[in-house]
Amino acid sequence: MVAPPDNDVLWARALHVTHNGSPALTGVSLGVREGEILAVSGPRGSGKTTLLRCLSGQLLPQQGEVWFNSTPVHTMGPLVRERLRRDRFGWIDPEPHLVPELTARENVALPLMLRGASHRTAKPAAQEWLERLDIGGCARKRPHALLQAERQRVAVARALVTTPSVIFADEPTAPLHRADRAHVLRTLTTAARSHGITVVLATHDPELAALADRAVTLLDGRRVKTVHLPDTDAPPGPAPAAGPGPTDAEGRAACSLSV
Structure with missing residues (x-):
């Protein structure tokens, strides 16, 4: 095995x-570099969720290696x-999986408490993040009483x-309306940059x-690389020599190259 670059x-x-x-x-x-926000894009069924699950250690690949901070995850x-x-x-799913018996604040505090934090410490930290996401007033509500966007x-x-x-x-704003989607994404990206959090974002939304x-x-x-075609508004060049050209399907296929 060869260890990854130090800055990844x-x-x-x-x-x-x-x-x-x-x-x-x-x-x-x-x-993925430390502190980077990386988007994994592609249509549905392209392998985005599978890739995130491999990178996070939820799924072991049949072949290949995954490293986190120079530690091999695939051998753990x-x-x-x-x-x-x-x-x-x-981890953020397309659909929120909240514990129905817990309030919104208790759901947010749960990861801290699983790490050993006291309720007295976890509760205000959870409330702070609810406030940042403009749902501080929902702290005492249980999931069934929340709107989809609030959940x-x-x-x-x-x-x-x-x-x-x-x-x-993984498609973290799929269930949200446009305005809600923009606010949540701004909060996520701003928090990630200010705290040096690396984000791997799967999305089919440009x-x-x-x-x-x-x-x-x-x-x-x-993994593919998109080749951008010349701007149609560019000044015309010399006329190409006559001859058979690619079909529409062939032209579209030429826009993606495996890397």
Whole structure:
């Protein structure tokens, strides 16, 4: 095994994953720098969630390596990986999975308490993040009494409250309206930058990807590079020689190259 570069907090090499015999990831490699906000973009079914699950230690690839801070995640046992996720990572799902018996504030405080923080310490920290997300007034409500957008904000606050090393956000604003989506994303990215949190964001929304420092694209489980075609408003050049040209389908296919 070769250790990753020193400035990469996450590093993956040649990941291969299959689900029920179908390839989900095929040879995907990437590095994520400390404090970077990286967008993993691509259409639904392209392998974005599978990649995030491998990087976070939820899923072991059939082939390939995953490293966190120069420590091989792919060789860890289940309990060590679970401790890593609890202590160093945060996760935001497309749908908020909140504990129904707990209030919003208790849901946000839960990761702190699992780390050993007292209720007296965890409660104000949870309230602070609820206030930052403009749902401080929902602190005592249980999930069934919250709107969908409010539940998702609680899930975002829960991921941020421990100030983790890395937050994995899998389509984190999918259930939100446009205005709510913008506010939550601003809060997430601002908090990440101010606290030096690395964010790996899976999205099929170009507007979300544009908020990241860098983006990588997946297509059918492979990492691809988009080639931008010349601007149609550019001055015309010399006329090309006559001859058969590519079909529309061939032209579209030429816009993506495997890397």
